[in-house]
Every structure is written in C-alpha cells, then in structure tokens.
Amino acid sequence: MLSLLLQSPSRQAELEQSGHEPDGERHQGCPSVVTANLLLGGLVGLSEAWVRNIEVFLPGMMKILQDGREDVKMKILVVLGNVLGQLQKRKASSIAVQLVARLLPLFDSECSELREISICMFTHLLELVVWRDEKRMRKEVQRALVPLLFRMSDQTPSVAEASREALLGVSELLRWKTLQHLLKRERLWELGACLLKKSRSRTEEYLQQSLPYLQDPQNDVRLAAVRFITLQPLETDQDMSVRSLAAQTTLFLRSRPMQPRSRGILGVLCCCWP
Structure with a gap:
C-alpha cells in the first residue's frame, strides 16, 4: 500500500481517468489510490483544523x-x-x-x-x-x-x-x-x-490529599499513605487545624476495624502513631 501511495501524481491521474486500479488494490479490504489519497487528505485537514482551533476544542476535551x-x-x-x-x-x-x-x-x-x-x-x-x-x-x-x-x-x-x-x-x-x-x-x-x-x-493540604489513599484498592498504595501520614507527630503540630485533622484521621481509622482493607493499615498505624 505504501508503494501505491507514493506513485507519481500523473500515474494516479491516469488510473483515475481510465477507471483501472493496480492488481494489488483489487484485494478485498484494500482501498483504491484515489480513496486512500482522499482519506489521507482528510486526516491532514482534520489535524490542521485541530491545531488551528485547539482553543475551541479544548473545553470539550477537558469535559471528556x-x-x-x-x-x-x-x-x-x-x-x-x-x-x-x-x-x-x-x-x-x-x-x-x-x-x-x-x-x-x-x-x-x-x-x-x-x-x-x-x-x-x-x-x-x-x-x-x-x-x-x-x-x-x-x-x-x-x-x-x-x-x-x-x-x-x-x-x-x-x-x-x-x-x-x-x-x-x-x-x-x-x-x-x-x-x-x-x-x-x-x-x-x-x-x-x-x-x-x-x-x-502545606502539611494540612498533604494530609487531606492522603486520606482517600487509605481506601485505595492496592495494599502497597494504602501502606504508602499510612507511612506518609505517620512520618510526623501531626497531633502535636503547632497549627491547631493540623492537630485537629490529624486527630480526626486517627479516630476515623480506628473506628473502621471491620473493613478487610483497613486491618493491615490499622496495624501499621498503631505501631507508628503515638
């Protein structure tokens, strides 16, 4: 197919006028040279349109x-x-x-x-x-x-x-x-x-970001979140909001002992958190 697409324009015009196609294109599923060129031209035009009008398409793509x-x-x-x-x-x-x-x-x-x-x-x-x-x-x-x-x-x-x-x-x-x-x-x-x-x-922001990962489907990711949360004694942080959030996090984890995913996390938490 690549060799056919690289034929000279005069040869392509001759084929189009005569209504003939090379033998290789008569196989089922192979487009004619004219069709292939039209498709390629359409793809090039579409690509150029995307580039020229990216700001127009961008909100829709972000929504998707x-x-x-x-x-x-x-x-x-x-x-x-x-x-x-x-x-x-x-x-x-x-x-x-x-x-x-x-x-x-x-x-x-x-x-x-x-x-x-x-x-x-x-x-x-x-x-x-x-x-x-x-x-x-x-x-x-x-x-x-x-x-x-x-x-x-x-x-x-x-x-x-x-x-x-x-x-x-x-x-x-x-x-x-x-x-x-x-x-x-x-x-x-x-x-x-x-x-x-x-x-x-950013400690409080990082702690907030970490909480959803305590329920991640992957065990290693959950453990990574616990290790990160317990790296510092957040319950004694100078900032009241950080201390409060850390205390709430501890209570949250310890109040969910029946969840299978949380058992391993709770064990790590109890060992690491004072």
Whole structure:
C-alpha cells in the first residue's frame, strides 16, 4: 500500500481517468489510490483544523477528561499529545498549564493503562512550559506531589516508573535538588520525609490529599499513605487545624476495624502513631 501511495501524481491521474486500479488494490479490504489519497487528505485537514482551533476544542476535551469513559479519555490524551506537539511552544505552554489539573484525578483510575498514559502526559506537559508560564505551572504541580509519591508504589511497574519520572520532572521544574538526588539514587523511602520537611506550610493540604489513599484498592498504595501520614507527630503540630485533622484521621481509622482493607493499615498505624 505504501508503494501505491507514493506513485507519481500523473500515474494516479491516469488510473483515475481510465477507471483501472493496480492488481494489488483489487484485494478485498484494500482501498483504491484515489480513496486512500482522499482519506489521507482528510486526516491532514482534520489535524490542521485541530491545531488551528485547539482553543475551541479544548473545553470539550477537558469535559471528556472529567466525565467521559476511560477508553475515550485515553484517546483524548493521545490526540492532545499529538496536537500539542505541532503547536508553537508559547501556545503549547499556556495550554499545558490549563491541562495539568485535569490529569490529576486520572492518576487514580481503576484502569492501569489510563493511569500510565495520564502520568506520562503530565510529564510531557512539564516539558512544554516556557519561562513566562513557569510560575503558574509550579503552583499547579505542587498538587501532584502526593499522588505521584503514592503511585510510585503502584502494583503496575510501568505506572510506578512513570510516576518516578514525573516526580523527577516536577523536582526539576521546582528546582528542588534534594528531591532530584533522592529520586536519582532511588532512595525512595526518604521522599515523604523530604516532602514534609520542604513544605511544612502545606502539611494540612498533604494530609487531606492522603486520606482517600487509605481506601485505595492496592495494599502497597494504602501502606504508602499510612507511612506518609505517620512520618510526623501531626497531633502535636503547632497549627491547631493540623492537630485537629490529624486527630480526626486517627479516630476515623480506628473506628473502621471491620473493613478487610483497613486491618493491615490499622496495624501499621498503631505501631507508628503515638
């Protein structure tokens, strides 16, 4: 088929006028040269339309990323990746900042393929940012630190590795050398402590983000959440709101002893939390 599509325009015109097709195209399921060229032309035109009018399509695509089926979300991410690669970097950078927040809920999808694709897309968006958008992007990616930290414990190796690469990209954007060092040396057990030490002002936010992971379907992810929560004596934190939330979290966990998922977590919690 490739050789047929590469025939000269004069040969294609001759075939069209004569109404004949090469022998190779008479097989069932093979389109004619004219049909193939029309299809290719349509795809090129469609691709160009997406690139020219990305701002028009973007709200609809973001809505699909929020409410669509998982298979459709994956297709949208592939399309977005292709389109962004064809945009001028200044334009792609602005769109990248808008998209980042939409990807975070996909990190916890039940579909491992969607988890991986969304995390890889997140890393790709970091690479598109130009200096004028760096401040906005740094603010957005702060919310991805905890989810990516926990996804490094994902039972799907490709998801865990994609999460590590994404965290490395975030550390480079934030110019956070200690985090980069730990990731490159694979000293993963120190990452949670590093995160809390670096961003004490965000402790309450990190704790709030951690709570849903205590009910994650994957045991290793739940354990990662417990370890992170218990890294600091939060119940004696200087901030009243943090102390209160930590106390509520402890009560919440200890009040659910009959849930099979929570038994392992409770054992770890009782050992680690004073």
